Amino acid sequence: MNAITITARRWSGGWELWNGNDIWTQVRTLAKARQQVIDYLDTMEEDIDHSTWNITIVPEIAQAAQVEQSAAASKLAEESARAASAASRKAVRALKDDRYSLADISYIMGLSRARVSQLANS
Known part of the structure; x- marks a missing residue:
């Protein structure tokens, strides 16, 4: 299975979805980011089914450390x-x-x- 990590950067209209140093596409909400990446990949490589790819969306946010601490505490609980x-x-x-x-x-x-x-x- 193919895997890809996408960085989501907030902007006034929602989120920009970046692969490394390249902006690929945009999406209004993070909940729709995975599907947007699939749609983008499908337009670039029409013969490949991207729906089964392991796509990780990482929001670039100032509170990332707090979110990680919260997730770790929840897992421990x-x-x-x-x-x-x-x-x-x-x-x-x-x-x-x-x-x-x-x-x-x-x-x-x-x-x-x-x-x-x-x-x-x-």
Whole structure:
């Protein structure tokens, strides 16, 4: 599969889409940038299907570092949530194996009875 990285630079009418030092095309919103690049490539190379290409649009913005930090924090939070769920499932199963009731497990773990039931059955 072919891959390409396009830099999006903001201007008064939307975004300019650059490939290296060459401006290729423009688009009003970033949400439509990928399709605009495909359309541009299709006009340049009509015999090639560009719809399956891996096209990465990188907005050139001053807040890029903040966006990256936010994405990293979100990823870490998701990983932590998965780890917490796995640990909770393990604890619920261990308590259930020792024949504690769902009500008691709920109290012990500080979770709702419905959540304990979900964890016990997942």
